[in-house]
Amino acid sequence: xxxxxxTMAECMAEGRQPEILFWVGSAGSYDDRAKKITKAFVKLxxxxxxxxxxxGTEESCTGDAAKRAGNEFLFQMQxxxxxxxLNAYEVKKIVTxxxxxxxxxxxxYPSLGGNYEVLHHTQYLQQLIxxxxxxxxxNTFKGKRITFHDPCYLxxxxxxxxxxxxxxxELGVDLVExxxxxxxxxxxxxxxxQMFKEPEKGDKDVNVLRTEDALQTNPDIxxxxxxxxxxxxxDGVKFKEKEADIQVLDVAELLANNQEL
Amino acid sequence: xxxxxxILFAIAxxxxxxxxxxxVQKLIRNIKLGKDVDVSDNKSQRLRNxxxxxxxxxxxxxxxxxxxxxxxxxVGFVIINIEVLEIIxxxxxxxxxIFSGIGSLYGVLxxxxxxxxxxxxxxxxxxxxxxNIIKLKxxxxxxxTSWPKNDANYILxxxxxxxxxxxxxxxxxxxxxxxxxxxxxxxxxxxxxxxxSENSLHLVERTAWWIHILGILVFxxxxxxxxxxxILLAFPNTYYASTKPKGQLDNLESxxxxxxxxxxxxxxxxxxxxxxxxxxxxxxxxxxxxxDLNWTQLLSAYTCTECGRCTSSCPANLTGKKLSPRKxxxxxxxxxxxxxxxxxxxxxxxxxxGKQLLGDYITKEELWACTTxxxxxxxxxxxxxxxxxxxxxxxxxVMEESAAxxxxxxxxxxxxxxxxxxxxxxxxxxNWKDE
Numbered sequence: 236x237x238x239x240x241x242t243m244a245e246c247m248a249e250g251r252q253p254e255i256l257f258w259v260g261s262a263g264s265y266d267d268r269a270k271k272i273t274k275a276f277v278k279l280x281x282x283x284x285x286x287x288x289x290x291g292t293e294e295s296c297t298g299d300a301a302k303r304a305g306n307e308f309l310f311q312m313q314x315x316x317x318x319x320x321l322n323a324y325e326v327k328k329i330v331t332x333x334x335x336x337x338x339x340x341x342x343x344y345p346s347l348g349g350n351y352e353v354l355h356h357t358q359y360l361q362q363l364i365x366x367x368x369x370x371x372x373x374n375t376f377k378g379k380r381i382t383f384h385d386p387c388y389l390x391x392x393x394x395x396x397x398x399x400x401x402x403x404x405e406l407g408v409d410l411v412e413x414x415x416x417x418x419x420x421x422x423x424x425x426x427x428x429q430m431f432k433e434p435e436k437g438d439k440d441v442n443v444l445r446t447e448d449a450l451q452t453n454p455d456i457x458x459x460x461x462x463x464x465x466x467x468x469x470d471g472v473k474f475k476e477k478e479a480d481i482q483v484l485d486v487a488e489l490l491a492n493n494q495e496l
Numbered sequence: 497x498x499x500x501x502x503i504l505f506a507i508a509x510x511x512x513x514x515x516x517x518x519x520v521q522k523l524i525r526n527i528k529l530g531k532d533v534d535v536s537d538n539k540s541q542r543l544r545n546x547x548x549x550x551x552x553x554x555x556x557x558x559x560x561x562x563x564x565x566x567x568x569x570x571v572g573f574v575i576i577n578i579e580v581l582e583i584i585x586x587x588x589x590x591x592x593x594i595f596s597g598i599g600s601l602y603g604v605l606x607x608x609x610x611x612x613x614x615x616x617x618x619x620x621x622x623x624x625x626x627x628n629i630i631k632l633k634x635x636x637x638x639x640x641t642s643w644p645k646n647d648a649n650y651i652l653x654x655x656x657x658x659x660x661x662x663x664x665x666x667x668x669x670x671x672x673x674x675x676x677x678x679x680x681x682x683x684x685x686x687x688x689x690x691x692x693s694e695n696s697l698h699l700v701e702r703t704a705w706w707i708h709i710l711g712i713l714v715f716x717x718x719x720x721x722x723x724x725x726x727i728l729l730a731f732p733n734t735y736y737a738s739t740k741p742k743g744q745l746d747n748l749e750s751x752x753x754x755x756x757x758x759x760x761x762x763x764x765x766x767x768x769x770x771x772x773x774x775x776x777x778x779x780x781x782x783x784x785x786x787x788d789l790n791w792t793q794l795l796s797a798y799t800c801t802e803c804g805r806c807t808s809s810c811p812a813n814l815t816g817k818k819l820s821p822r823k824x825x826x827x828x829x830x831x832x833x834x835x836x837x838x839x840x841x842x843x844x845x846x847x848x849x850g851k852q853l854l855g856d857y858i859t860k861e862e863l864w865a866c867t868t869x870x871x872x873x874x875x876x877x878x879x880x881x882x883x884x885x886x887x888x889x890x891x892x893x894v895m896e897e898s899a900a901x902x903x904x905x906x907x908x909x910x911x912x913x914x915x916x917x918x919x920x921x922x923x924x925x926x927n928w929k930d931e
Binding site for chain 2: 264298
């Protein structure tokens with residue numbers, strides 16, 4: 236199936252404003268694993284006939300990792316540049332599959348002049364289902380044991396706990412919670428720019444501990460809502476040599492796979 | 497001669513309260529060493545936070561056992577203060593149980609104090625057992641040796657003694673026992689003293705009474721030196737804590753000015769900065785020492801109770817890394833105290849002591865281990881954010897010292913050059929569409 240993806244520039248050339256901007260993010264654009272999440276989400280948007288666009292080559296890193304590494308200059312340079320582009324296209328509503336982009340766009344861009352309605356893709360997909368635009372017709376995952384790993388920047392940072400869980404319930408899965416979940420969820424170990432460096436010396440890596448949390452629920456699938464969490468949990472599952480039994484999938488991938496998109 | 501006890505009491509009271517006030521002034525001065533920060537927003541939300549979190553103890557109850565016991569001790573502490581008021585009036589004017597004139601209500605009051613005293617005593621003993629016998633892990637971390645460990649136990653001993661004295665005082669007060677109203681617990685203690693003469697009974701009662709009130713005055717003054725300061729500071733700390741989403745970091749205004757200037761196509765690159773602006777330019781970006789932090793962060797350092805809920809939920813700490821959010825707060829307080837003493841010793845002026853918070857107290861290794869996951873902030877029962885201090889110190893490391901780990905420097909160079917943390921061409925950003 237061909238993906239139908241327009242850029243903001245193309246929409247502008249057609250003289251129209253799309254309903255939403257899909258902020259793909261750096262991981263979603265370049266990381267091989269995360270690209271699958273990006274495509275799954277686009278398939279869902281296409282299936283629901285959503286009028287959306289991406290910035291494409293005009294998108295740049297939100298600056299989240301730079302800011303959390305302490306480089307406020309670089310962050311603000313990124314932010315101001317992105318805001319100029321977003322404002323030039325008169326963007327009102329942004330959806331993103333990356334909780335780090337979500338948090339930054341939603342909370343840190345406003346004081347620099349970027350005011351948008353920002354949704355995480357799980358929130359948006361939940362809306363589409365509620366509005367009847369996206370229909371769950373298959374039951375591929377019915378009864379599968381699935382545990383959801385809360386991304387810090389979606390959960391604790393912005394208190395979005397229910398949207399991804401509601402989507403999983405729509406699929407009729409057997410949702411099993413880890414001992415540490417929602418506000419007590421353990422970090423995957425990638426936040427705060429840790430994704431881009433070796434961890435400090437310790438007894439074990441954070442993603443391994445978090446994977447152990449997940450494995451205790453004896454799941455068929457570990458569901459995530461963040462490209463970084465996805466990488467970390469996938470690595471953790473490999474470390475535990477469980478990759479033959481347990482899949483790590485983004486909620487959007489679960490929905491798209493369910494619909495055989 | 498008859499007035500001697502009253503005079504002694506008044507002197508003890510003046511010394512006790514006077515010393516406390518002096519230390520509170522020092523405390524306020526030290527907190528004000530921090531940079532100013534605007535906390536005038538969201539007044540109603542702030543008030544709600546204070547009422548729910550500090551007064552209502554809402555976050556304490558998240559760990560049910562400690563939460564329940566803590567609420568008992570807290571309620572006991574607040575309510576027994578009515579009794580302290582009576583003791584102060586009696587002590588100053590030589591009266592005896594001045595409030596007993598209110599009739600049967602007095603019995604109800606004292607009765608409930610006695611029950612609370614026993615509950616507090618039991619709770620404090622359980623707390624002691626948790627720390628010293630069960631040895632809960634978070635009370636035995638590396639930062640919990642020497643003073644922090646002793647401090648916690650001293651507080652528990654203080655409370656045990658004060659509660660016991662209160663009960664003994666009531667049990668040996670013959671006139672109170674004769675009233676047979678409100679002596680719910682003490683009536684069972686009274687028989688322990690049945691062999692005592694009236695005189696020695698009176699002596700025991702007076703001794704318990706005096707040690708009780710002197711103990712309270714000593715305890716009041718112990719606060720300043722102890723983590724027990726949280727009983728006062730939890731209130732302002734929850735009020736002044738951030739009301740923003742936890743993921744939101746502040747955008748440094750000083751940086752915004754520079755960035756806007758850099759991005760402004762009309763700006764003259766050779767223009768000298770205007771004189772009016774020079775005042776606004778901060779000495780440095782980020783925080784190297786306590787005086788670079790803002791005053792709410794310093795207030796938090798004094799408020800920290802060292803309970804370790806932050807550290808026990810920190811992913812870095814759980815995986816054996818050096819970072820402990822509690823230690824960040826304890827280090828900040830220790831350094832602030834050191835700076836305060838330096839100022840006292842140098843007649844109100846800080847003389848460089850060759851030390852700073854960064855490096856001498858908090859190491860880079862700790863700072864770089866943080867995943868900014870907010871678990872510590874979420875867990876803190878009194879709204880402290882160790883993360884905000886970690887972030888400010890990272891900012892100093894990166895923007896002032898260019899001392900980020902090599903891999904992070906690579907990541908930042910990539911963002912600068914390619915608009916992504918990885919070295920890919922921005923022109924390839926939409927390639928996924930056709931892959």
